[in-house]
Amino acid sequence: xxxxxxxxxxxxxxxxxxxxxxxxxxxxxxxxxxxxxxxxxxxxxxxxxxxxxxxxxxxxxxxxxxxxxxxxxxxxxxxxxxxxxxxxxxxxxxxxxxxxxxxxxxxxxxxxxxxxxxxxxxxxxxxxxxxxxxxxxxxxxxxxxxxxxxxxxxxxxxxxxxxxxxxxxxxxxxxxxxxxxxxxxxxxxxxxxxxxxxxxxxxxxxxxxxxxxxxxxxxxxxxxxxxxxxxxxxxxxxxxxxxxxxxxxxxxxxxxxxxxxxxxxxxxxxxxxxxxxxxxxxxxxxxxxxxxxxxxxxxxxxxxxxxxxxxxxxxxxxxxxxxxxxxxxxxxxxxxxxxxxxxxxxxxxxxxxxxxxxxxxxxxx
Amino acid sequence: xxxxxxxxxxxxxxxxxxxxxxxxxxxxxxxxxxxxxxxxxxxxxxxxxxxxxxxxxxxxxxxxxxxxxxxxxxxxxxxxxxxxxxxxxxxxxxxxxxxxxxxxxxxxxxxxxxxxxxxxxxxxxxxxxxxxxxxxxxxxxxxxxxxxxxxxxxxxxxxxxxxxxxxxxxxxxxxxxxxxxxxxxxxxxxxxxxxxxxxxxxxxxxxxxxxxxxxxxxxxxxxxxxxxxxxxxxxxxxxxxxxxx
Numbered sequence: 203x204x205x206x207x208x209x210x211x212x213x214x215x216x217x218x219x220x221x222x223x224x225x226x227x228x229x230x231x232x233x234x235x236x237x238x239x240x241x242x243x244x245x246x247x248x249x250x251x252x253x254x255x256x257x258x259x260x261x262x263x264x265x266x267x268x269x270x271x272x273x274x275x276x277x278x279x280x281x282x283x284x285x286x287x288x289x290x291x292x293x294x295x296x297x298x299x300x301x302x303x304x305x306x307x308x309x310x311x312x313x314x315x316x317x318x319x320x321x322x323x324x325x326x327x328x329x330x331x332x333x334x335x336x337x338x339x340x341x342x343x344x345x346x347x348x349x350x351x352x353x354x355x356x357x358x359x360x361x362x363x364x365x366x367x368x369x370x371x372x373x374x375x376x377x378x379x380x381x382x383x384x385x386x387x388x389x390x391x392x393x394x395x396x397x398x399x400x401x402x403x404x405x406x407x408x409x410x411x412x413x414x415x416x417x418x419x420x421x422x423x424x425x426x427x428x429x430x431x432x433x434x435x436x437x438x439x440x441x442x443x444x445x446x447x448x449x450x451x452x453x454x455x456x457x458x459x460x461x462x463x464x465x466x467x468x469x470x471x472x473x474x475x476x477x478x479x480x481x482x483x484x485x486x487x488x489x490x491x492x493x494x495x496x497x498x499x500x501x502x503x504x505x506x507x508x509x510x511x512x513x514x515x516x517x518x519x520x521x522x523x524x525x526x527x528x529x530x531x532x533x534x535x536x537x538x539x540x541x542x543x544x545x546x547x548x549x550x551x552x553x554x555x556x557x558x559x560x561x562x563x564x565x566x567x
Numbered sequence: 568x569x570x571x572x573x574x575x576x577x578x579x580x581x582x583x584x585x586x587x588x589x590x591x592x593x594x595x596x597x598x599x600x601x602x603x604x605x606x607x608x609x610x611x612x613x614x615x616x617x618x619x620x621x622x623x624x625x626x627x628x629x630x631x632x633x634x635x636x637x638x639x640x641x642x643x644x645x646x647x648x649x650x651x652x653x654x655x656x657x658x659x660x661x662x663x664x665x666x667x668x669x670x671x672x673x674x675x676x677x678x679x680x681x682x683x684x685x686x687x688x689x690x691x692x693x694x695x696x697x698x699x700x701x702x703x704x705x706x707x708x709x710x711x712x713x714x715x716x717x718x719x720x721x722x723x724x725x726x727x728x729x730x731x732x733x734x735x736x737x738x739x740x741x742x743x744x745x746x747x748x749x750x751x752x753x754x755x756x757x758x759x760x761x762x763x764x765x766x767x768x769x770x771x772x773x774x775x776x777x778x779x780x781x782x783x784x785x786x787x788x789x790x791x792x793x794x795x796x797x798x799x800x801x802x803x804x805x806x807x808x809x810x811x812x
Contacts (some may be wrong), residue, residue: 204662205675386769465673481662485723486651487679488644562650563623563659564612566735 206495208504217499220467222509228511229461229518230543231453235534236519238449240527241370244336245445246436248311249367253318254403255412255448257435258419263430265438267294267400274397283418285410290316291378291399295385296371299357300349308340311368312350312357314381318403321361325377333359337372339524348374351388355379367440370527378425404429434513457545464549472496472553476560483562493557496550504546508539568635570622570731570763571597571716578627578786589615592629599730600761602754604768604777612786612793613767614735620765621654623648634730642801649674651680655724655762659736659755663708669695669719670704676786681767687726696724700751714745721753725760738773750776794810 208376210217224415228528243250249257257282263270272280272291281289286383292313312331322332332341333506338482342348357374366373376384378399386393408413416429437443479492514534578590590612597603607613618624619631622638625646630640641649663672670691677687686807695704698718708716717737724732737753738746742782750766754776757764766777774780782789 204678205667208671209666451756477662478664481658482675482679483647484621484650484656484658485676485679486727487645488647491679562647563618565617565621565656565662566621 204498207502208292208500209495213470216471217419217467217503219461221503221510221553223463223516224460224504224507224542224546225511227456227463228508228538229301229515230541231460231538232512232515232530233518233528234246234449234453234456235538236528236530237517237526238453239422239445239531239534240529241445241449242442243371243531244367244527246296246311246368247334247366247440247443248373249432249436249439250365251322252292252321252403252432253320254405254432254470256404256406256416256419256431257292258370258404258427258429259435261399261420262427263400263428265428265430265435266440267292268296270400271394272399272402272427273395274394276426277397277399277402277420280296280402280404280427281421283415283422285407285415285418286404287320287407288405288504290318290403290405292316292403293378293381293385293394293400293558294350294368295381295388296369297351297388299337299340299342299374300354301337302346302348304341304451306340308337308342310348310350310374311371312376312381313366313368313376313386314376314385315401315453316321318405319366319375321494322366322375323361325375326360328362328377328380328564329356330358331374331376331380333360333375334373336524337362337374338362340372342372348372350373352389359386368427375413382490384565386471412511457541459488460542461545461549464546464548465552468496468550468553469556471557476556477564478559480562480564482561484565489554489558493554495517496553499544500550501543504543505539507546508542511542512539523547546548568599569596569632570599570601570634571595571765572630572632573616573620574630574632576616576619576626576631578612578619578624579627579810582806589767590626592786593783595788597612597731597763597765598778599763600758602757602764602766602777604766604784606771606774606780606781607783608769608770611783613783614803615786616783617733617735617757617765617767620731621656622649624749626760651676651727653727653730655727655729655735657717657724657732657737659721659739661708661720661740662721662751663716663723665708668705668707668722669700669711670721670724672708673726675802676723680727682727690726691722694725695719697756698722705810714749718752721743721749725762728760729762732762732765733767734765736769738768738770744774746770746773774790 259265259270260272290462295312299310344359350357382394387454406412419429420427482492519528572592573595576590576593578585605613619626638649673691674687737749750773
């Protein structure tokens with residue numbers, strides 16, 4: 203093994219082509235992964251921030267927050283279900299926000315809530331909002347009054363909250379009355395009565411089985427509601443599944459290409475090394491000893507290429523504008539690194555057959 | 568105990584319907600500190616004999632005993648372990664590892680054999696010192712002359728303290744003077760360790776370094792020399808002065 207590593211140290215240029223390819227593939231993998239994470243996190247923040255286990259929609263809304271309506275009577279039915287500890291109303295209005303001093307309209311999600319949201323204080327006074335930091339990039343500042351929707355409803359920003367966007371629109375967290383009035387001014391056809399929300403965030407009692415409680419809620423409302431776990435609600439967000447499967451497919455193909463690059467490189471290297479490996483075998487090296495050297499080279503090549511690639515991806519991400527939902531998450535970086543090294547090892551395994559077939563007698567004559 | 572015993576060894580290669588007899592009932596006994604020159608033209612079977620003696624090839628028929636160990640029925644893994652333990656090779660094209668320095672080229676053998684690292688380093692240093700390469704230990708093969716590379720190869724062959732050293736055309740790439748120096752060094756190193764050696768050569772001028780010479784033609788060992796070989800009890804001393812180089 204150490205012979206292989208010494209070759210890598212003394213003749214690094216020999217590995218330059220494969221290393222450069224892996225560096226570029228790492229950059230591609232991390233940027234794709236960063237975009238996927240950015241899209242996912244930017245789309246799901248408002249739902250991920252809910253402390254509740256369950257989200258209840260009206261049955262005809264097909265798990266769409268915008269289409270869903272739950273009135274006060276239904277809410278009372280939900281609250282009465284055994285195993286339900288707390289119910290908080292939730293509603294969203296997607297619309298443009300005019301930011302003082304900015305020519306562009308910022309995309310915002312005005313979210314009416316009653317509480318139970320991680321990282322977001324209790325609802326502010328009417329006409330005020332906690333703004334998601336995503337809106338900072340659009341020029342929003344604390345203390346400003348934003349003008350929302352076609353009717354230019356004023357909303358004063360009183361503080362920042364993090365990671366609470368909805369469908370890539372920065373969250374503006376307001377008390378329910380403010381949300382209803384903004385929604386009504388933007389879409390008069392969607393005016394809601396007091397006490398009506400789009401969905402309910404349901405916290406189950408300790409020890410209660412969320413799945414059973416969800417079924418009991420939908421039973422109690424006579425099928426007028428659809429109650430799902432928070433994760434299911436996130437997965438049901440429009441386009442999220444398609445987004446995720448598209449990016450995951452591209453990432454998988456890129457990893458496969460990385461494996462093929464390594465396989466091809468080591469196949470050529472082994473071909474070039476046939477004579478040397480023959481000598482190694484003649485002087486008593488086992489196939490395992492020779493092959494472990496090849497694998498060690500693949501591991502180090504993969505790991506170093508990944509480190510350089512990660513550095514390059516980070517540098518490339520710096521000038522990317524905040525509007526692009528690119529987010530390099532530590533988890534993603536670690537998983538990509540492990541996957542790349544694993545693919546490098548898998549690629550190098552293709553050389554095993556060739557190493558096995560090398561005849562020690564080829565060293566003589 | 569003889570270092571090498573070949574008894575009616577046959578090696579046949581098949582190519583389609585035809586058979587090529589590379590070695591035909593070859594019998595040979597080599598004393599435990601004897602140096603044998605195996606002389607023959609190209610294609611005579613000398614490389615095949617060397618490969619079979621070193622456990623690189625298995626014979627089609629016959630018995631091969633090295634240092635009292637009958638390797639005729641060994642599987643590939645056993646042969647690998649046997650070569651690692653008992654045999655040293657000096658290859659015709661030297662075949663040093665290009666990215667390892669002289670000292671590391673010797674230590675490769677210890678690494679494959681999982682030997683004690685400190686002892687291996689000491690042995691490598693001692694061997695390179697004896698071979699006149701004490702100040703060239705850190706040089707890569709590309710930084711060494713042809714003769715120096717050949718000396719490193721000799722050191723590598725002796726690293727595992729073998730019972731039998733097999734040397735393939737050691738002087739083919741060297742001029743006469745350098746060839747003689749290298750041969751002298753081989754004889755000196757092998758004799759000082761009471762190790763047996765088979766030197767394959769087609770250069771008659773080099774045979775006087777050996778205790779005896781066996782001719783091989785068309786896979787058959789020369790009958791006269793074979794008789795001399797089987798009678799050989801006490802190997803004779805080298806007939807040429809040892810030249811350190």
